[in-house]
């Protein structure tokens with residue numbers, strides 16, 4: 001099966017500033033692929049090039065096998081877009097927005113109504129189909145944009161920061177819908193600076209200053225930080241420590257009456273832990289986050305760059321001050 005997206009050595013310069021600096025990756029058909037990075041990393045620039053809204057300075061980009069420069073029309077009709085900045089016509093009703101889109105994309109008129117109804121039912125908008133979009137909340141508008149992005153049955157759906165600024169319930173709702181679409185074989189490419197959103201992806205490219213600094217499944221990326229931490233309370237820590245060392249080759253450290261273990265993957269290790277003859281009293285696990293991956297690679301946190309990260313920045317300044 002050919003790749004849904006193929007990007008080779010993509011570069012985008014704005015005058016003498018390089019926003020995308022030699023990025024290469026492939027997205028498989030049916031995959032949810034995420035670009036995770038702080039503000040200014042080059043996510044929107046990249047997705048805009050993939051969607052033919054911006055021309056690359058250099059490099060090769062194929063979307064559904066079509067070249068974004070030479071076959072922009074074919075690329076456009078085979079993809080759907082949901083962007084962070086709203087692009088609905090607020091003077092029209094929800095249904096009229098979808099009908100207009102269907103017209104632009106040559107969806108046969110006979111099919112438009114049924115597809116619009118199905119999508120609006122799924123996204124909880126059907127009862128509001130005849131209301132002006134002007135009166136819609138931010139969450140409803142975003143859901144309508146998702147419906148619109150899917151109306152012409154694209155092979156790939158592009159989402160730029162799809163749930164930024166939305167309440168947790170609406171974010172969850174949109175994500176449930178996106179993941180359902182994946183089960184039906186849709187390929188999804190999204191950008192985000194939300195760690196939880198990146199966790200939903202099959203694979204994540206971590207992008208910083210125009211470059212991909214890591215690319216893998218969320219699980220493998222987190223494992224690369226150095227694994228999980230397990231805290232075990234046992235009936236006899238001495239005996240457990242000895243068994244861990246002898247049978248499993250793991251050096252445990254005592255901490256606050258519990259044994260602390262570093263393992264590559266807790267989910268795979270805990271079944272082995274349960275086979276020790278020393279009775280276990282409790283087991284707790286903490287996992288590294290994708291932010292830990294970003295910190296390990298860059299020395300900075302993704303969330304520092306978010307709005308509301310002022311506290312973090314203050315802390316960073318304090319720490320810097322103390323070192324001097």
Ligand SMILES: Nc1ncnc2c1ncn2[C@@H]1O[C@H](COP(=O)(O)OP(=O)(O)O)[C@@H](O)[C@H]1O
Pocket residue numbers: 014017019037038039040041042043044045046
């Ligand atoms: N049209 C433009 N002209 C000049 N600089 C731009 C333009 N668009 C984006 N940039 C710059 O490119 C960098 C990447 O921007 P962008 O792709 O929007 O990042 P992200 O979406 O990851 O926040 C930023 O430093 C931004 O200021």
Ligand SMILES: [Mg+2]
Pocket residue numbers: 043044045160161
């Ligand atoms: Mg952006």
